[in-house]
Amino acid sequence: MRRDRKPLRRSPPLLAALLALVVACSRAATPPRGPDVVLVTIESLRTDSVGAYGGASPGRPEVPITPHLDAFASGATLYEDAHSVTSWTLAAHASLFTGLYPSGHQTTGPLDRLDDSYPTLAKTLAARGYQTIGVVSGPYLRRTHNLSQGFEIYDQDASSITSRLAHHDVTNPAMLAALERVLAARDPARPLFLFAYFWDPHFDYLPPPPWDTAFVPPDAEPFDAHDLDANPEIHAGMDPRRLAWLRAQYAGEIRWTDEHLGRLFALLRQRGLWDDALVIVTADHGEAFFEHGEKAHKNDLFAEEVRIPLLVKYPGQREGRRDARLASLVDVLPTVLEAVGVAPEFPVHGRSLRAADPDPERAVLFELETSQFAAAPGGPVRAETSLWRAIRRGAWKLVEWSGGPRGSGRRLFDVAQDPGEQSDRSAAEPARRDELARALDVAVRAAAADAGRYHRGGEAQLAPEEIERLRALGYFGDRSGSGN
Numbered sequence: 001m002r003r004d005r006k007p008l009r010r011s012p013p014l015l016a017a018l019l020a021l022v023v024a025c026s027r028a029a030t031p032p033r034g035p036d037v038v039l040v041t042i043e044s045l046r047t048d049s050v051g052a053y054g055g056a057s058p059g060r061p062e063v064p065i066t067p068h069l070d071a072f073a074s075g076a077t078l079y080e081d082a083h084s085v086t087s088w089t090l091a092a093h094a095s096l097f098t099g100l101y102p103s104g105h106q107t108t109g110p111l112d113r114l115d116d117s118y119p120t121l122a123k124t125l126a127a128r129g130y131q132t133i134g135v136v137s138g139p140y141l142r143r144t145h146n147l148s149q150g151f152e153i154y155d156q157d158a159s160s161i162t163s164r165l166a167h168h169d170v171t172n173p174a175m176l177a178a179l180e181r182v183l184a185a186r187d188p189a190r191p192l193f194l195f196a197y198f199w200d201p202h203f204d205y206l207p208p209p210p211w212d213t214a215f216v217p218p219d220a221e222p223f224d225a226h227d228l229d230a231n232p233e234i235h236a237g238m239d240p241r242r243l244a245w246l247r248a249q250y251a252g253e254i255r256w257t258d259e260h261l262g263r264l265f266a267l268l269r270q271r272g273l274w275d276d277a278l279v280i281v282t283a284d285h286g287e288a289f290f291e292h293g294e295k296a297h298k299n300d301l302f303a304e305e306v307r308i309p310l311l312v313k314y315p316g317q318r319e320g321r322r323d324a325r326l327a328s329l330v331d332v333l334p335t336v337l338e339a340v341g342v343a344p345e346f347p348v349h350g351r352s353l354r355a356a357d358p359d360p361e362r363a364v365l366f367e368l369e370t371s372q373f374a375a376a377p378g379g380p381v382r383a384e385t386s387l388w389r390a391i392r393r394g395a396w397k398l399v400e401w402s403g404g405p406r407g408s409g410r411r412l413f414d415v416a417q418d419p420g421e422q423s424d425r426s427a428a429e430p431a432r433r434d435e436l437a438r439a440l441d442v443a444v445r446a447a448a449a450d451a452g453r454y455h456r457g458g459e460a461q462l463a464p465e466e467i468e469r470l471r472a473l474g475y476f477g478d479r480s481g482s483g484n
């Protein structure tokens, strides 16, 4: 056996070159530290309630409703034409965290949980070396629905267990205390991903003083607006003076939440988590005040329930900008991943908001599964489920629905002329209607096809301590599925 074993000549220049190569390789293996990322969602926030979007409270338009958010917008990019993917909390946040439409993430019912097989934003950032921290104050973001996956620290103490209990909650102070706690526990050696979900604008609208009166016009009539979803005094034909009072309470909740948002921004600045951070503020969906005959949300896919504010301060950004391109909640994940230098190795239905090449033919999709409960006199209560879907492309939006008390229907809107989606153009534009209906079919099928890569998450389970807390409250679970 012959071995060509020549003695290694350790020439100093060769050794230096090898060392340089090793160092270069190890640098290449460790990507540069990404920017800190702060993602904030505000519950049920209508775009026309945000000053930077030209919004104001209808009863007292002279009183600023979102001063802190407006100041933030003055140094951020404001997406003028931004939309949720649905009109309720759980499905919207699942899209935010997966970059997938509801058919893709399969978290479409009130008891659903997002399966562990999905690569979420938090998991992807954790794998990239981020410290991932979530602070939430509403029930659908509790661990039981598994949107908490990928977060190293997840604080849900400010949230009630069920939607029905949470309707009476005032959580902003507890939210801020939790944010202070988690930021104190931050590991400065790693970049931060902070997610904060502010619940309080959700009904019931219960702003504390002085915000309970700040937006009330002189002719408004106060009344007991508790239990908004079941309150028979709150209906499409209600007295306009009472409706004005209700709108003023909603505005008060937003002003009160904006105050706490301002305090969060101050905390981030104090801790050096501002100038070079990517900061995103958006909402999960809007809120209806009978524009299409309904109150609150999770009713349909019309503008008041699905248009959302979307504000992004990119790392280092100082100047305010406006972007009129169509944007969707599914765009947030690819935008964040692009900013931190990660190319997702999984399907994403959105695209980076910084994509240089605007696609004028881009379409965005909306999907909603919602149940209403009805009982014939003397008969059992029955849940009737309606399925809604919609597509927006260019200036046109097509909305379709089937099942449930409304039966089935279809509306076509020219949103450039009719942003409130009041005037159905189906009969006047049949070719456009049919073409968009076909595009909607294709889009839903494509979104659903990506679900085949993952498992369906199954039913959310309450933890034993949550069941105990519910028992102690004399309440056992919101299993009716009516929560929104």
Ligand SMILES: [Zn+2]
Pocket (backbone or CB within 6 Å): 043, 044, 088, 089, 090, 284, 285, 484
């Ligand atoms: Zn919500």
